[in-house]
Amino acid sequence: MGSLAPERVAELERHANDIRQGIIRSLLAAGSGHSGGSLDMADIFAALYFHVMRHDPKNPDWAERDRLLLSCGHIAPVRYSAMAYAGYFPVDELLTLRHFRTRLQGHPERVSLPGLETTSGPLGEGLAQGTGMALGAKMDHKDWRVYVVTSDGEHQCGLHWEAMMTAAKFKLDNLTCFIDRNVIQIDGSTEDVMPLEPLADKYRAFNWEVFEVNGHDVGAIVDAVEAAKAVRGKPQVIIAHTVMGKGVSFMEGDYLWHGKPPKRDEADEALRQLQTARDLIGAGARG
Amino acid sequence: MTNAASAAMHLTDYGNGDALKLVPTRNGFGTGLVEAGERDANVIAICADLSESTRMEAFSKRFPDRYVEIGVAEQMLVAMAAGLASVGKVPFIASYAMFNPGRSWEQVRTTMALNETNVKIAGAHAGVSVGPDGATHQAIEDIAIMRVIPKMTVVVPCDSVQTRKATLAVAARWGPTYLRFARAESAVITTEDTPFEVGVAQTFRDGDDVAIIACGILVYNALIAADELARDHGIACRVVNNHTIKPMDEAAVVAAARDCGAVVTVEEHQVHGGMGSRVAEILAAQQPVPIEFIGVQDRFGQSGAPTELVEHYGMGVTAIREATLRAHARKRAAR
Ligand SMILES: Cc1ncc(C[n+]2csc(CCOP(=O)(O)OP(=O)(O)O)c2C)c(N)n1
Ligand SMILES: [Mg+2]
Numbered sequence: 221m222g223s224l225a226p227e228r229v230a231e232l233e234r235h236a237n238d239i240r241q242g243i244i245r246s247l248l249a250a251g252s253g254h255s256g257g258s259l260d261m262a263d264i265f266a267a268l269y270f271h272v273m274r275h276d277p278k279n280p281d282w283a284e285r286d287r288l289l290l291s292c293g294h295i296a297p298v299r300y301s302a303m304a305y306a307g308y309f310p311v312d313e314l315l316t317l318r319h320f321r322t323r324l325q326g327h328p329e330r331v332s333l334p335g336l337e338t339t340s341g342p343l344g345e346g347l348a349q350g351t352g353m354a355l356g357a358k359m360d361h362k363d364w365r366v367y368v369v370t371s372d373g374e375h376q377c378g379l380h381w382e383a384m385m386t387a388a389k390f391k392l393d394n395l396t397c398f399i400d401r402n403v404i405q406i407d408g409s410t411e412d413v414m415p416l417e418p419l420a421d422k423y424r425a426f427n428w429e430v431f432e433v434n435g436h437d438v439g440a441i442v443d444a445v446e447a448a449k450a451v452r453g454k455p456q457v458i459i460a461h462t463v464m465g466k467g468v469s470f471m472e473g474d475y476l477w478h479g480k481p482p483k484r485d486e487a488d489e490a491l492r493q494l495q496t497a498r499d500l501i502g503a504g505a506r507g
Numbered sequence: 508m509t510n511a512a513s514a515a516m517h518l519t520d521y522g523n524g525d526a527l528k529l530v531p532t533r534n535g536f537g538t539g540l541v542e543a544g545e546r547d548a549n550v551i552a553i554c555a556d557l558s559e560s561t562r563m564e565a566f567s568k569r570f571p572d573r574y575v576e577i578g579v580a581e582q583m584l585v586a587m588a589a590g591l592a593s594v595g596k597v598p599f600i601a602s603y604a605m606f607n608p609g610r611s612w613e614q615v616r617t618t619m620a621l622n623e624t625n626v627k628i629a630g631a632h633a634g635v636s637v638g639p640d641g642a643t644h645q646a647i648e649d650i651a652i653m654r655v656i657p658k659m660t661v662v663v664p665c666d667s668v669q670t671r672k673a674t675l676a677v678a679a680r681w682g683p684t685y686l687r688f689a690r691a692e693s694a695v696i697t698t699e700d701t702p703f704e705v706g707v708a709q710t711f712r713d714g715d716d717v718a719i720i721a722c723g724i725l726v727y728n729a730l731i732a733a734d735e736l737a738r739d740h741g742i743a744c745r746v747v748n749n750h751t752i753k754p755m756d757e758a759a760v761v762a763a764a765r766d767c768g769a770v771v772t773v774e775e776h777q778v779h780g781g782m783g784s785r786v787a788e789i790l791a792a793q794q795p796v797p798i799e800f801i802g803v804q805d806r807f808g809q810s811g812a813p814t815e816l817v818e819h820y821g822m823g824v825t826a827i828r829e830a831t832l833r834a835h836a837r838k839r840a841a842r
Contacts, residue, residue: 251639318640319639321811326640326641339643340643342606342644376556406559407559413578
């Protein structure tokens, strides 16, 4: 039993469902882009934007905000959708994703859209920048926190491990890293392409505090973040076990959905499934 | 449109819209690599989690024992390949040009070039024609960073057929090499009978009013612009396919400038530091003439459709026509 009241959990599940529907609509309009990872991180982004983070959608440059970095920029649709539903910009703007002159670039660009914190897409660079921000907050005795969302595939980049060492060296307990542990990357399973396991042990060996969570249980996600925030003297990682394409039956667990958008009929079916799930939220069934 | 030079080069009927074939240059790399593997048992392939989009997949199926998957680790890609080359292999290493060689520049310089190892970098998805992925994935500085390294060979073929030949040629030829290709479908200009040799530029169209020196998939735009200028303005352009950026065919570049008296360079790359810059270096020293530079003008790309972006960043047929007219006018004014 988590700490959140059931009604609050249901609210967050509805936000996650909205985010998923926004992802499907924007990817359909774009005609290209990454469905699988975007969908599987919807619950984490719902928890971050609608419960965990200190932020103000009307004042994205607020100096005291928590910083959220999306290191695996290819899943930008989940962030754009979460930001739109949180009030950063009109939901309709999601339909401009990946179009010429859009603020919603195929991979996130900080100078293009307020509230993004970094430019990303080239993998493995988020934790290093987050480490810099967290160290800056410490230098200035600020109490805002840094959250970095990473993919499992980008754990094959050397720079990420350089950042892990550095964050531990400086005892950056104001830094929390999420891992989208869907065990999938472009060429197949991460464990076939370049094995990451035992991933939790590797983080522990690098002097990080490790939490593992079902990445589709919003209540458990919120509790994990609270536990992470209570840690002193160490950066924390939350390994979120996720299912690629979560919420759309024909995408779930299939690596072929890493980098393609739904076609019209697939999008219709996906939205139908998501709406059915939404109607059941709070009625004992899961969203 | 018939022209002695294009006949000698056995080009396709590229100007005939109905007959025009569109194939991504990366496809030529995929077929060429399998053939290179058949010809030489030392040819191996290493990929960084992009086997399908770089077209290494066919090689991985044909030669599973000579295929190495290393995940998202482009610095590893180069340094490990240098090790394999040191023990006699001929490694082709593939990822997007933005990361390979974009992320691994110092490893390329030290472990490939300074160390003199026979590694072949295959840089996929170069240029703004990558399209909707946006600026983070559009490599438009890669020619510059590769051509400044001593001992490197840099090849940018003009279509899929030529990319296949270039893959075979660089496999057979010793030396650290960068081979660049693109994602989008692009016009097939050359045929099986078109010659190809690393370091030998090709005159695809003859003329003596202005020389358009181009590389990569924009050679097609250069040819179309030249045809239109002949038709509309009676200006006879020489179109040179300058596929080898390093070592560049200096004699061909100097001859084009001498015969035409004005030059336009065309590349899907920043105008600073790329193929056109090398042409300017050569001509400033040996045959100064007016030069106009077609390419990205010191900006980053963005999301959009491939042709939309090529137009927006000033590399479309109209932009090449206008630059050619400017070069022509400057030449006349100087006389
Ligand atoms: C440095 C770098 N190399 C290669 C790529 C191309 N690329 C995009 S996503 C990806 C890996 C996909 O795996 P993961 O990050 O786990 O994402 P998921 O498929 O789970 O969404 C790769 C290799 C990249 N974006 N950056
Ligand atoms: Mg993954």
